[in-house]
Every structure is written in structure tokens, then in C-alpha cells.
Amino acid sequence: MNILLLGYGKMGKIIGEIAESRGHSIAGKINIDNKEDLQKLDPKDVDVAIEFSQPEAAFENISWAINHGVPVVVGTTGWLDKKSEIEKMTLDKNGSFFYASNFSIGVNIFFKVNEFLSKLMNETTGYGVSIEEIHHTAKKDAPSGTAITLAEGIIKNLNSKNTWNLNGETPSSEESVEITSKRIDPAPGTHIIRYQSPIDDLEITHTAHSRQGFALGAVLVAEWIPEKKGVLSMDDFLSF
Numbered sequence: 159m160n161i162l163l164l165g166y167g168k169m170g171k172i173i174g175e176i177a178e179s180r181g182h183s184i185a186g187k188i189n190i191d192n193k194e195d196l197q198k199l200d201p202k203d204v205d206v207a208i209e210f211s212q213p214e215a216a217f218e219n220i221s222w223a224i225n226h227g228v229p230v231v232v233g234t235t236g237w238l239d240k241k242s243e244i245e246k247m248t249l250d251k252n253g254s255f256f257y258a259s260n261f262s263i264g265v266n267i268f269f270k271v272n273e274f275l276s277k278l279m280n281e282t283t284g285y286g287v288s289i290e291e292i293h294h295t296a297k298k299d300a301p302s303g304t305a306i307t308l309a310e311g312i313i314k315n316l317n318s319k320n321t322w323n324l325n326g327e328t329p330s331s332e333e334s335v336e337i338t339s340k341r342i343d344p345a346p347g348t349h350i351i352r353y354q355s356p357i358d359d360l361e362i363t364h365t366a367h368s369r370q371g372f373a374l375g376a377v378l379v380a381e382w383i384p385e386k387k388g389v390l391s392m393d394d395f396l397s398f
């Protein structure tokens with residue numbers, strides 16, 4: 159396949175290496191300093207675009223792909239206020255748009271464990287729940303997209319919670335899941351869910367040791383997406 163890399167930073171480079179090692183060609187590498195090149199590209203030369211750029215750039219890049227009939231796999235976080243607009247555009251144009259806050263298979267298992275655990279916690283009282291995420295200091299957004307997905311998983315399943323808050327900011331209330339974001343190098347991504355009570359604590363953790371798992375997941379989805387249409391997610395891709 160010919161894969162266009164929208165964003166060629168830490169993630170784009172690893173994705174490019176993995177894609178080439180799996181026999182794919184790179185149709186283009188778009189970064190902040192050559193972003194005009196995107197308008198010169200012939201979309202017919204692109205089978206799929208993989209978008210790992212920056213929160214401010216994601217909407218324009220994804221729109222380009224959808225408007226030119228190119229399936230797009232998106233890992234950029236911190237732009238979700240515009241996601242519903244992209245979803246509408248996808249449906250209007252009969253396009254293919256895939257977003258995941260985290261492409262690692264391990265994290266997607268962790269998402270399911272988080273949902274199961276929060277369901278179980280309805281059976282008892284006295285526990286507070288919180289999320290801690292730790293990433294490298296170059297990360298532009300907080301909380302991480304993964305922490306937001308984890309909070310949404312808790313809110314969906316734990317009857318006592320209906321919102322989340324970051325680092326003690328409002329809305330902080332009994333109904334809110336507290337998220338703490340820490341920026342410490344070189345952390346590629348650590349997420350901890352804690353249920354704490356005066357009697358005992360329960361804790362589950364996912365620790366990424368490198369960016370390899372995120373990048374491989376994105377390439378696997380790019381190999382899968384060409385046959386698919388619509389607004390897609392890890393629930394469509396994974397069989398669990």
C-alpha cells in the first residue's frame with residue numbers, strides 16, 4: 159500500500175519504519191515545515207493516510223483526507239472538540255475515518271479491564287476512584303487521550319460518576335473522576351486507575367516501554383481500513 163504520513167515526528171517516523179518493514183511504500187511525509195506539499199499531492203497515489211501530528215493540525219489534515227476520498231487513521235489527541243464535525247463530514251462524503259486515543263493492543267485490553275472493574279465497583283461503597291497519567295514533557299495536551307477514554311469507560315459503568323476533572327480543576331465533585339497528569343521524561347505513556355478506601359486500595363496499571371506498540375497498531379489498522387467505510391474505532395477492528 160502507499161501510505162501518506164500526516165505528521166512526521168516521533169510517531170510518524172516509527173510508523174514509517176514499521177510500514178516499510180511490512181512492505182508498504184511511503185507516499186509522503188508531511189510536517190509543519192512542508193505542510194503546503196499536501197495540496198500538491200495526487201490523492202490517487204495514496205491508499206491510506208496515517209495522521210499523528212498536533213492538536214491544532216489534525217482537523218485540517220483529516221478534512222483533506224476525507225474530502226479527497228482517502229481513508230484516514232488518526233492517532234492525534236487533544237482535538238476532540240472537532241470530532242463530531244469530522245464524523246459528519248465522513249458520513250456526508252461516504253469516507254473512512256478511524257480514531258483511537260491509543261493504538262496499543264495492551265492498552266485496548268486495559269480499556270476492557272477498566273470497564274469490567276468499574277462495573278464490579280458498583281457492588282460496594284466507600285471507594286474513591288482516580289486516574290493518573292504520566293507522559294514525556296514534549297506532550298502538548300493534557301489529560302492524555304487515553305486517560306479521557308479511561309474516564310469515559312468509568313463514567314459509562316460506575317453509577318456514582320458522571321464527569322471527569324483534571325488536576326483538581328472544576329468540575330470537581332463527588333460525581334467526578336479525578337485525573338492527574340504528570341509530565342516526566344522519557345515516559346512513553348503510563349496510566350494508573352486507583353480505587354482507594356480507608357480499608358484497602360485496588361490499582362491497575364498499563365506502562366508502555368516504548369512507542370512501538372502505538373505505531374504497530376496504527377499500521378495494522380491502516381492495512382485493514384481500505385475495505386471499510388464510515389466512522390470507525392478499535393471496537394470495529396478488534397475481536398474482543
Ligand SMILES: NC(=O)c1ccc[n+]([C@@H]2O[C@H](COP(=O)([O-])OP(=O)(O)OC[C@H]3O[C@@H](n4cnc5c(N)ncnc54)[C@H](O)[C@@H]3O)[C@@H](O)[C@H]2O)c1
Pocket residue numbers: 164165166167168169170188189190191193210211212213215219232233234235236258259260261262296372
Ligand atoms: N493514539 C495513539 O496511540 C498515540 C500514540 C502516541 C502519540 N499519539 C499522539 O500523536 C500525536 C503526535 O505525537 P508525536 O509524539 O509524534 O509528536 P511530535 O511532536 O513528535 O510530532 C508531531 C509532528 O506533527 C508535525 N506537524 C505540525 N503541524 C503539522 C501539520 N499542519 N501537518 C502535518 N504535520 C504537522 C510536527 O512538525 C511534528 O513533527 C500527538 O497528538 C500524540 O498525543 C497518539
Ligand SMILES: O=C(O)C1=N[C@H](C(=O)O)CCC1
Pocket residue numbers: 235259260293297298301302303304305346347
Ligand atoms: O506520547 C503521546 O503523546 C501519547 N499520546 C496518546 C494519548 O494522549 O493518550 C497515547 C499515549 C502516548
